[in-house]
Amino acid sequence: MALDSEGDTSLLLGTTDVPPVREENTAGRSPFLLTCDHYGRLIPRVLGDLGVPAGELTRHIAWDIGIAGVAEALSDHLDAHLIAQRYSRLVIDCNRPPGAASSIPLISEATIIPGNEGLERDAAEARRHGIFDPYHRRIREVIEQRLRKGVPTVLVSLHSFTPVYAGVIRPWHIGTLYHRDTRLPPLLLKLLRAESDLVVGDNEPYAVSDETDYTIPIHGEARGLMNSGIEIRQDLIVDQSGQMQWADRLARVFAEIETALRAQRLLSA
Numbered sequence: 001m002a003l004d005s006e007g008d009t010s011l012l013l014g015t016t017d018v019p020p021v022r023e024e025n026t027a028g029r030s031p032f033l034l035t036c037d038h039y040g041r042l043i044p045r046v047l048g049d050l051g052v053p054a055g056e057l058t059r060h061i062a063w064d065i066g067i068a069g070v071a072e073a074l075s076d077h078l079d080a081h082l083i084a085q086r087y088s089r090l091v092i093d094c095n096r097p098p099g100a101a102s103s104i105p106l107i108s109e110a111t112i113i114p115g116n117e118g119l120e121r122d123a124a125e126a127r128r129h130g131i132f133d134p135y136h137r138r139i140r141e142v143i144e145q146r147l148r149k150g151v152p153t154v155l156v157s158l159h160s161f162t163p164v165y166a167g168v169i170r171p172w173h174i175g176t177l178y179h180r181d182t183r184l185p186p187l188l189l190k191l192l193r194a195e196s197d198l199v200v201g202d203n204e205p206y207a208v209s210d211e212t213d214y215t216i217p218i219h220g221e222a223r224g225l226m227n228s229g230i231e232i233r234q235d236l237i238v239d240q241s242g243q244m245q246w247a248d249r250l251a252r253v254f255a256e257i258e259t260a261l262r263a264q265r266l267l268s269a
């Protein structure tokens, strides 16, 4: 299997393309394992610009604007391991089940992605093997390693959302996104709602489902890990000062969560 996927990877990523997985703080001591599916907006050289105008490739359809800076600073503040993915969701969406229509989207919001039209099976597989698989393989390896060593592990998937989608204004500053975990999300919601200046979405603007998500169902729920996603509104984290403010705030919130989980004996060691 490993040989096959390495063979296919070479079809997509050339010597000048960077690897898809970016990690920070691999020896981080925090129980929180941070993932960032939509961290980057790179496109493998061989795919050109996917036929998409340059102005579209910096919009939210290509990546989660602002989340990279928040994720890195939060990883630093919490001393938490961060696993992030550098390529655009327009190439392959690392938070969609492979094969789903939105995995390699033909259209995103109102933008057609010509480079994704009429994709041969091999070409779609190459995207999966080159980008999606190494990212999720790494998350799986890290979780397995941690569980083997008895390291407490809580999965937190970091995202950002556009303030206006298809003409509709979103009022929330931040939202939680979750499905089956009943331990972390209520605590996270409670602490975020205690921040008096925030409008907090409970599974808004998105909720997690097996059809529309991958990271939380596969790495969190299927493993029985406590987990939640977080979505921050993009206009709040568009610049570095916003990113730092949100990383500071979330670091404070997650420190409180860690204390509460330890008090409830949901985290050992």
Ligand SMILES: [Zn+2]
Pocket: 037, 038, 064, 158, 159, 160
């Ligand atoms: Zn996202």
